[in-house]
Amino acid sequence: MKKICLVLVVAVVLGACKNExxxxxxxxxxxxxxxxxxxxxxxxxxxxxxxxxxxxxxGSFNAFTKDxxxxxxxxxxxxxxxxxxxxxxxxxxxxLGSYYAITDYTKVNPEFGTLDDFRKxxxxxxDQGMYVILDWVANHTGWDHVWIQEHPEYYTQDEDGNIxxxxxxxxxxxxxxxxxxxxxxxNREMREEMIADMLYWVKEENIDGFRCDVxxxxxxxxxxxxxxxxxxxxxxxxxxxxxxxxxxKKAFDMQYAWEGHHIMNEIAQGNKTVEDWDHYMKKNDxxxxxxDMFMNFTSNxxxxxxxxxxxxxxxxxxxxxxxxxxxxxxxxxxxxxxxYDMDKRxxxxxxxTIIKEKGDFYPIYQKLGTLKxxxxxxxxxxxxxxxxxxxxxxxxxxxxxxxxKNGKRLLFLANLTNDSKxxxxxxxxxxxxYMTNTDVVLKSGxxxxxxxxxYLILIEE
Numbered sequence: 289m290k291k292i293c294l295v296l297v298v299a300v301v302l303g304a305c306k307n308e309x310x311x312x313x314x315x316x317x318x319x320x321x322x323x324x325x326x327x328x329x330x331x332x333x334x335x336x337x338x339x340x341x342x343x344x345x346x347g348s349f350n351a352f353t354k355d356x357x358x359x360x361x362x363x364x365x366x367x368x369x370x371x372x373x374x375x376x377x378x379x380x381x382x383x384l385g386s387y388y389a390i391t392d393y394t395k396v397n398p399e400f401g402t403l404d405d406f407r408k409x410x411x412x413x414x415d416q417g418m419y420v421i422l423d424w425v426a427n428h429t430g431w432d433h434v435w436i437q438e439h440p441e442y443y444t445q446d447e448d449g450n451i452x453x454x455x456x457x458x459x460x461x462x463x464x465x466x467x468x469x470x471x472x473x474x475n476r477e478m479r480e481e482m483i484a485d486m487l488y489w490v491k492e493e494n495i496d497g498f499r500c501d502v503x504x505x506x507x508x509x510x511x512x513x514x515x516x517x518x519x520x521x522x523x524x525x526x527x528x529x530x531x532x533x534x535x536x537k538k539a540f541d542m543q544y545a546w547e548g549h550h551i552m553n554e555i556a557q558g559n560k561t562v563e564d565w566d567h568y569m570k571k572n573d574x575x576x577x578x579x580d581m582f583m584n585f586t587s588n589x590x591x592x593x594x595x596x597x598x599x600x601x602x603x604x605x606x607x608x609x610x611x612x613x614x615x616x617x618x619x620x621x622x623x624x625x626x627x628y629d630m631d632k633r634x635x636x637x638x639x640x641t642i643i644k645e646k647g648d649f650y651p652i653y654q655k656l657g658t659l660k661x662x663x664x665x666x667x668x669x670x671x672x673x674x675x676x677x678x679x680x681x682x683x684x685x686x687x688x689x690x691x692x693k694n695g696k697r698l699l700f701l702a703n704l705t706n707d708s709k710x711x712x713x714x715x716x717x718x719x720x721x722y723m724t725n726t727d728v729v730l731k732s733g734x735x736x737x738x739x740x741x742x743y744l745i746l747i748e749e
Contacts, residue, residue: 363657
């Protein structure tokens with residue numbers, strides 16, 4: 289934990305849990321009980337991306353299911369399962385292939401266990417008051433999918449009638465995803481079969497929504513039709529792997545904060561400043577509707593495997609930006625292993641294993657998750673708490689903003705540089721520093737010192 293150097297910090301209060309917002313027994317029971325997804329429950333909570341293959345030595349549904357109560361300790365509300373379907377062997381990469389090269393949308397990968405094992409996972413999550421969403425890969429299938437033989441017209445073909453892998457629409461060249469075949473969304477029968485397969489998981493297996501892979505490469509009207517069909521069965525949560533506001537108008541509840549993530553990486557590496565973050569937030573105000581939602585993250589399966597661990601990309605700033613993802617508007621993501629200080633790139637096409645030993649980050653995520661679940665000023669859904677930038681004397685280095693909702697306010701204050709900084713903060717009040725359980729008094733015009741990457745989450749008790 290970073291040391292607090294504000295000169296007006298006083299009186300460390302014993303008992304670290306005293307500053308955590310409390311709920312009475314009835315409220316806790318209501319929080320635990322499973323109920324359909326709603327805008328209200330999406331205001332709080334955390335998304336956890338589960339990489340079943342690499343989560344344990346067994347790489348099974350059952351091994352993950354045993355740990356679901358741990359995820360509740362971290363404030364997880366939504367479990368996103370990376371693709372659980374059988375994997376194609378034709379043109380596959382590595383010895384095990386990619387989760388995203390699917391042979392059948394309505395079966396489970398035997399590598400992970402049985403359908404009954406999967407059902408136990410879903411039921412366990414529901415019993416813990418959590419939701420399960422499946423990774424849905426609509427843009428392409430593996431080369432062993434039954435449609436390849438029975439319905440080649442479902443796929444994009446070249447001028448010679450050969451099915452092709454996905455192409456870059458700007459250049460017409462292959463993305464390099466040679467282990468998958470590109471689907472043709474001009475074919476209406478394929479669309480109908482795709483939606484029927486999605487409905488199977490909602491109707492028969494009671495899952496709670498979908499994270500949709502490369503959603504921006506699939507026509508918006510398909511997602512809107514699919515969403516309408518699925519929501520006619522029950523309420524669901526729809527997450528788009530995209531940053532395309534049009535997808536949020538009707539089809540999806542939430543999109544990736546890709547640009548925000550990249551700005552965090554660049555700030556951590558000294559290539560951008562807080563001014564770039566402010567520009568990003570102002571741009572979102574003009575591009576997005578007030579009820580549009582972001583998923584905020586410091587890592588995910590793509591970032592970890594291909595671009596480096598959070599420590600490679602963010603270094604000493606990793607904890608600061610993790611905390612920031614909980615405090616900015618939206619919902620934070622934890623990728624498998626982040627809670628265990630994972631400092632390696634997980635293999636993507638081979639078996640690998642996360643070492644599940646609690647280190648520095650488990651208690652940090654636990655504490656942040658509690659605050660996210662219980663403090664109204666961190667509401668991040670369709671009725672999100674207000675986000676107001678707070679002026680400092682060094683707005684290029686110091687990020688300060690407040691969140692306000694239902695009479696509660698929170699101030700996030702951070703030095704987003706690798707140097708110590710002295711600055712005044714145009715804000716006043718008496719607060720509790722949530723992460724350190726210390727009292728803090730802020731006064732305008734008083735200069736405070738913040739160490740490199742030091743951050744504070746200040747709440748009113």
